[in-house]
Amino acid sequence: MEKIAFEIEEATIKVIQQAFEEEVLTSVELVQAYLDRIEVYDKNGPKINSVLSINPDALKIAEELDSMRGQEGQGPLYGIPVLVKDNINTTDDMPTTAGAIALKDNFAIEDAFIASQLRQAGAIILGKVNLSEWAYFMADEQAPSGYSALGGQVLNPYGADVFEAGSVGGSSSGTGASIASNFAVVGIGTETSGSILSPASANSIVGIKPTVGLVSRTGIIPIAESQDTAGPMARTVADAAITLGILTGVDERDPATEQSLGKGLTDYTAHLKVDGLSGARIGIDYSYLNDKEPEERAIIEEAMAEMEAQGAIIVEVAIPQQEFESDVMWYEFKRGVNAYLSTVPEEVPVKSLADVIEFNKQDPDMRMKFGQANLEKAESLSDDPADPVYLEHREIDLRMSTTEGIDQVMAEYGLDALLFQNNRGAAKPARAGYPSITVPAGYTSKGLPVGVTFSGLAWSEPRLIELAYSYEQATKKRVAPKFE
DSSP, X not given: OOOOOOOOTTOOHHHHHHHHHTTSOOHHHHHHHHHHHIIIIISSTTOOOOEEEEOTTHHHHHHHHHHHTTOTTOOTTTTOEEXXXXXXXXXXXXXXXXXXXXXXXXXXXXXXXXXXHHHHTTOEEEEEEOOSHHHHOSSOTTSOTTEETTTEEOOOTTOTTTSOGGGGOSSSHHHHHHHHTTSSSEEEEEESSSTTHHXXXXXXXXXXXXXXXXXXXXXXXXXXXXXXXXXXXXXXXHHHHHHHHHHBOOOTTSGGGGGGTTTOOSOOGGGOOTTTTTTOXXXXXXXXXXTTOHHHHHHHHHHHHHHHHTTOEEEEOOOOOOOSOOOHHHHHHHHHHHHXXXXXXXXXXXXXXXXXXXXXXXXXXXXOTTOOHHHHHHHHSOOOTTOHXXXXXXXXXXXXXXXXXXXXXXXXXTOSEEEEETTTTOHHHHHHTOOEEEEEEEEOTTOOEEEXXXXXXXXXXXXXXXXXXXXXXHHOOOOOXXXX
């Protein structure tokens, strides 16, 4: 059969699998097309700078998968190229760096649990993507999202030469920018508080931040064990939902995943419901909208009207605020990073957080351009999980985000979900360990993307996917970035 040209821009998993089935496309051709596009637009042209390293075995893996196509048990990700955030261990000839020069030789000897699941599903790990260094937990807020000492600055594909550096969102900046730019089919990000939702909304893609425990964290450089999770980032809700089903599962090395038994799904596509908004009660606390940017607020208000047109009931609510300044993430970061660094290869010059801090001080202009205030604060705290101050802070976080926060509001108003702009409400569901999904909602007059985010109670991913898919299908706001 004669091959025909296949357009990879905005291609979905379903369309690609159909092309495979009709033998008008092979995985080798698809991988090569993405590699060519990365070369043209990521490394040259607008130089989005989202991809840190390419898997040197990607074409070989694609060839092997092509040779076995059609055998029993091949799922929707079979032969599909995926980009993963560079804080996720993979055993390909690519280091896992968190964007830090100190980890440039950190070649993992074992896949992260989710990397293994991707491979078992037949996905091709195409490469590792840049991120805000140490998942935006190194410097203070003066550092722009998307910058790492090892990888440099990721740019926003919707205005690489217009928007300021941090407009790309973070810390999964490279995942957001690369998937928006059509450098792979889907990507994997990680979130502690907003790090999937921020770059997904800033790059006009879909991001799912799962319930903590739905997706294993084994083999992922941590920030805070009580909040960390990985999750899918894609151009459509359907592709994100398909990928989420591949990532879920109980991992005996991550005890949090035991809670997902009987609650997590391996296939979320039954919840891709066009009428998902019909009769849904969705709460909005207007104090979370960005009043400094009236265009962005107008986009969210238009989104609410569009949801109402699909049968949703929008309810104004007041979410209790937490004024307390919690140090939970800093306490947990020290413990988690020390545990992770104790397992790195001998070639890596740092074996503890204290080592990282001293390593960076040896060449501050190159290794810590924006300082390392968060690293130093974490190092100053106790690493004892029974530390009374840590336990007090965690108790307050959990109570204020759940029983005196999201749980209370959703029960009082009978809500299916809460609605936020971009990642502006990320902290509360993050502290609770609750899920969120963000969907493209439009663009400002300058072209900056804006997203709407649905957040719910633990294990409510199926309902959130219904709401997000219904909104997406009714509006279809996403427009691909245009490169010259």
